[in-house]
Amino acid sequence: MEKDFKYTNAVMAFPLFFVLSLWLVYWIEIRFHYNFTTNGILPRTFSGLQGIVWSPFIHANLSHLYHNSVPLLVLLAALQYFYPQHSLVVVVAGILVSGSLTWLIGRSSYHIGASGLVYVLVGFVFLKGILTKYFRLVALSLTVVLVYGGMIWYVLPKVDDAISWEGHLAGLLTGFVFAILFKTPEYRTKAKYDWEKTDFDPSEDKFMQRFDANGNFVNLPEPPIEEIPVAYFSSDRVVNYELVVTKENEPKPES
Incomplete structure (x- = not known):
């Protein structure tokens, strides 16, 4: 099947809504002097399980939030438009x-931030x-590689102890x-020409008929000569005889 990529309002609304939710949580934290860090993932602890859900919405500071917001947008x-x-x-x-x-593999520390989701999107796309x-x-x-390829270093230990x-x-x-x-559906470019269509039959194509099985150019056979009986009428008699004409030279009736 052919696939058309169509722009919808969700292409912009979905990322904006998600990123704004991150900023709203951070604003609540600052405005009401909360500290949501303890709601992050604390590996291999029962209380740390809540962080599986909440950690992407919790950020340590404004810089942390900003650097996650841009790639998420x-x-x-891209995810909403193409998939x-x-x-x-x-x-x-x-x-x-x-x-x-x-939660299973992390060190014994609170893990917070939406960077894990960013890496999910990078890997998937x-x-x-x-x-x-x-x-x-x-x-x-390839664009993802060019823009975010440098992120691969941050999946390795000891690169920066401050990151998860x-x-x-x-x-x-x-x-x-x-x-x-x-x-996903089978993606294929729309067929613009007859020879790109799945039901194309080369034997029925006038151009392809000019080539033999070895790809040599050949002349098409002459059209068959068809004998058409013609009768001419005069005032005193009818004369019947046959003329040999081809379809190309067939006389057209007069109106």
């Missing part, structure tokens, strides 16, 4: 699965575009797994 918009049938499940399941992995082999989605994958490399690694692996598991 871009990647969520609208999977956008919601990728986000929701991505938060839960990557958060659970972080990149690998899914490669797997589809559709030129627009491959181009999107465990959350980044969990997010990237989750995105890769989703790209493999979630099925």
Whole structure:
């Protein structure tokens, strides 16, 4: 089947709504002097399980929130435009699965921030575009590599002790797994010419008929000569005889 990418209001509304929710949580924290850090993921503890849901909405400071907001706006918009049938499940399941992995493998510290989800989106958009082999989605994958390729270093330990490399690694692996598991339609460019259509029959094409099985140019056979009986009438008699004419020279009746 052919696939058309259509712009809808959700392409902008979905990422804006999600990012604004992050800023709202941060505003509540600042305005009412709350500290939501303890609601983050604390690995291998019962109380830390709540962080699987809440940690993406909690940020340490304004810089932390800003640096997560920009890639979320871009990647969520790309996800909604190119994969609208999977956008919601990728986000929701991505938060839960990557958060659970972080809870399992993370160091004994509170893990907060939406960067895990960012890595889910990077992994999904990149690998899914490669797997589809559709030129627009491959181009999107290459763009993700160019813009966010440097993020790969932050899934490795000891690069920066202040970041949750465990959350980044969990997010990237989750995105890769989703790209493999979630099925998408067959993407194909629309057929503009007859020979691009699936029901194209070369034997019925006038141009293809000018070539033999070896690809040599040949002349089409002359059209058969058809004998058409003609009768001419005079005032005193009828004369019947036959003329040999071809279809190309067939006389046209006068009106």
